[in-house]
Amino acid sequence: MPPTLADAYRLVHSGSLALAEVERAGIRIDVPYLEKTIENVSSKIKELHEGLRQDDVFKQWKQRFGGKTKLTAHAQLGEVVFGDLGFSPNPSLIANRGCEQGKTNTGKWRTDEGSFDHINLPFVKNWVRWQKWVKTRDTFLKGIYREVVDGYLHPFFHLNTVETYRSSSGSPNFQNFPMRDPELAEVIRKCFIPRKGRRLVEIDFGALEFLVSSCFWKDKAMVSYASDPSKDIHRDIAAKIWLCSKEQVNKNTRYFSKNQFVFPELYGSYYIKQAQALWQSIDEHDLKVKDIPMKEWLSEKGIDRLGNCDPREEPEDGTFEKHIKQVEENFNQKMFPEFGQKKEKWWKDYRKTGEFQLMTGFIVRNRPHSKNDLLNYPIQGPGFHIMLKSLIFSLKQIHKRKMKTLIVGEIHDCSLADVPDEEIQTYLNMTKYIMTKDVPRQWPWVIVPLRVEVEVSNLAEDGGNWYEKHLWDETKGSWGPKT
């Protein structure tokens, strides 16, 4: 019997109790470090601000806006750079539908970071940098500081706000602290520390979205990719996109294949958007095959331009657009034909009933939904539910075994725990078993093996924090740093 709406209710009920416990536990914050860091970042901001004020561009800015001059106003920056200084909008940016190149929906100049990529003006580079640090301080650092009580932070975790039946977090949002920008990640994540005698332990589900996707579409080839650790979908697609052998795929080319083709394709993007994004990445990130610059490499294969990317036109031969169109057709018709066919039926069925049910029993019928919603919700919701059920089971075990471990946070496909050193082995063994054995056993729709990725911080006494953490793995039931 597949999960019913009543099952879904029970999950939310016990999930709410579990997350209440997470909220109550709280995360230890290194308050002196946080205070010092706010000071340091403020000095950096002040310096950058001073530099901007002394720049000649700022004089022009003042001439233009006089008493209304406001250095934080994006609209004013746009007027100065693209209006007065006469820079053209970034030609490699893709214009929004119904938007003039380089402008927003309301007709103002776009002033996001990418809009300035092509402009080599120190003033502009520094302005972007300045804004980045202002956000770091005001949103993240001060957001934490404002909510700290007696050295602990208690972010909220909600189950009632998200259409896909994922969770959300607030006050502050625990789920969007910087991670990819190493400079920002370090400054902010060092605020989070374990309690005395403990370590922070983060356990992620590996590749959860792709695994859940396989469970939902039950496409044979997809399930095979998801089940066989020696197979790598992103590498294989990268080889097709970049016209090279699987062995010639490198970290970068795989990364962009994954994030600008495979996931977008699973969630309803299409070849024109993917081609544009990939083509832009080639120069932006200096993509290569072996040591050959990508555009040279592609040119040797007979592809020397992007193409018009006009949805009304058939792409021309010899364009990247045409090539990606073929990769897409191959993806949907040859590689994953069941995915290609089932998604049409899934959409048709929705059009008949106006509602759809997730594998975990939840029913979505709150409003009319787009085709892409129909592709995304069934993956995003149940992916989170796998994590939530694991969290619930872990807490149950922690209580039963009278452990002192505290689960202190959750980010969609991972949990963060504050674990006494002497409980580490128990906690990791127990949680891995729950995540990879117990939960799949309870949900027969999980038809592919689940996997975990474990990261552990140093002890509090050794300067452990959420930034400095180490991959751990298991050999014969014993966990330690990965060698």
Added chain:
DNA sequence: CACTGGAGCCAC
């Protein structure tokens, strides 16, 4: 003064 939508940026 309270509120709102847009734009931007952070995460998964």
Added chain:
DNA sequence: AAACGTGGCTCCAGTG
């Protein structure tokens, strides 16, 4: 016909 999804938070600029 349309064109990858879900959030939270902050600032500005405009409205009542």
